[in-house]
Structure formats: C-alpha cells, structure tokens
Amino acid sequence: MVTAPSERLILASKSAARRSMLSEAGVSFAVQVADVDEDAVKAVHDPADAAGLAIELARVKALAVSRHDADAWVLGADQTLSFDGGLVSKAGSLGEARARLQAMRGRTHQLHSGAALAHKGQVVWSGVDTATMRVRDFSDAFLDAYLATEGEGLLACVGAYRLEGMGAQLFEAVEGDYFTVLGLPLWPVLAELRRAGVLRS
Structure with missing residues (x-):
C-alpha cells in the first residue's frame, strides 16, 4: 500500500466496483455508506x-459522512445515465430492465461518473467524467440469455449492465475511460488524494 498513514480516507459508497478500483490501485480506505435521500436530490x-x-449526488454523499467524521477525508461518488435526452434511473424489475435494454439497442447513451472529496464538513473538490456507450443490435435470444444469467443483480446497476461482466457483450464500442464506465473518474480522484496528502506523491 502507498497510502500515507497520517490521513484517513472513507469511501461513502456501497458500490463493490468502486471499492475494487480503489483497493486495486493500492489505496487504503474504510467504507461508510452515506444515508441520503437520492430521490429528494433528483427531484x-x-x-x-x-x-x-x-456531481451533486457525490457531493451530498461526501458531506453526509464528513459531518460525522470531520478529520477524515471522505470520497463520495455516483453515476448517472443519460439517454434519448433524459435521465435514466435504475430499473425496478427485470421486466423494466428488459424494456430499457431493448430501447437502447443499436443506439448510444452516456454514463456520467461524479466524485467529490470532503474534509471537515466541506467539499474541497468535485469532478465528473463522461463515457459514451454504443450498444450493438443484439438479438432477443441474447437478451433472454443475458437476463437469465445476470439476474436481479442488474437492478443495482443504472444501465442494467456491468461492463466487467457479461454486459460487455451488449456493446460494440465505448468512447471514454474504462474506470468512468465502472463508476469512478479514477485518475482525477487519485490526483486529488495525492494533493490532499492521503496518497504519497
């Protein structure tokens, strides 16, 4: 690990993908899921x-945890999906996931991964990165197999897919950073953690 022991980092996210990205990058951190009303923020x-x-959801999450542990550095993160001129939320059922993926078939959409770093109850940095996802013209037979294989775990993903899993087969191309697709603008986050002294430079 290359984390400076004098500074603590808390990840205010329950995302397994974000935990994995930070761990594999050699970052030491604790996890404290932020208790925020996302629907109220969206409204x-x-x-x-x-x-x-x-960005706003990431900021709200970072602040919620930072207010309870002012001495730690708190990383909040969230991801949104824009498609056909509107905002797409997580599917509530596999039937809804099916309809969404059918609508996206042969078209493009954007994933926006926001992050915010808070310290002593204030956001000291925030940023966002966007990836454009080009969905291939997959068959209904593939969609059936995909939904059967991945199951209800898809309901935790904003686009009803995980690029690090079978969801990779849904696409013909991705324009943007792989980490952004997974849910975190990792390079800017690491740069800010170095600036804050959480990571050695």
Whole structure:
C-alpha cells in the first residue's frame, strides 16, 4: 500500500466496483455508506443535466459522512445515465430492465461518473467524467440469455449492465475511460488524494 498513514480516507459508497478500483490501485480506505435521500436530490435537479446530477449526488454523499467524521477525508461518488435526452434511473424489475435494454439497442447513451472529496464538513473538490456507450443490435435470444444469467443483480446497476461482466457483450464500442464506465473518474480522484496528502506523491 502507498497510502500515507497520517490521513484517513472513507469511501461513502456501497458500490463493490468502486471499492475494487480503489483497493486495486493500492489505496487504503474504510467504507461508510452515506444515508441520503437520492430521490429528494433528483427531484430538485434539472433532469436534462445528468452530469451535474452525478456531481451533486457525490457531493451530498461526501458531506453526509464528513459531518460525522470531520478529520477524515471522505470520497463520495455516483453515476448517472443519460439517454434519448433524459435521465435514466435504475430499473425496478427485470421486466423494466428488459424494456430499457431493448430501447437502447443499436443506439448510444452516456454514463456520467461524479466524485467529490470532503474534509471537515466541506467539499474541497468535485469532478465528473463522461463515457459514451454504443450498444450493438443484439438479438432477443441474447437478451433472454443475458437476463437469465445476470439476474436481479442488474437492478443495482443504472444501465442494467456491468461492463466487467457479461454486459460487455451488449456493446460494440465505448468512447471514454474504462474506470468512468465502472463508476469512478479514477485518475482525477487519485490526483486529488495525492494533493490532499492521503496518497504519497
């Protein structure tokens, strides 16, 4: 590990993908899931500004945890999906996931991964990165097999897919950073952690 022992980092996210990214990058951290009302944040945000919403949700999560542990550095993160001019939320059922993937078939959409770093109850940095996802014209037979294999775990993913799993077969191309697709703009986050002294430079 290359984390400086004098500074503590808390990840305010329950995402297994984000935990894995940070761990594999050699970052030491604790996890404390932020207790925030995401629907309330979305209700007052312009649905056309999906990238801005990703940042706002990340900021709210980082602040929620930082207020209870002011001495730690808190990393909040969230991901939004924009498609066909609107904001897409997580599917509530496999039937809804099927309909969404059918609508996306042969078209493109954008994933926006936002992150925010808070310290002493204030956000000291936030940023967002976007990846464009080009979905291939897959068959209904593939979609049936995909849903059967992945199951209800897809409901935890905003696009009803995991690129690190069978969901990779849904796409013909991705324009953007792989880490952004997984849910974290990792390079800017690591740069800020170095600036903050959480990681050695």
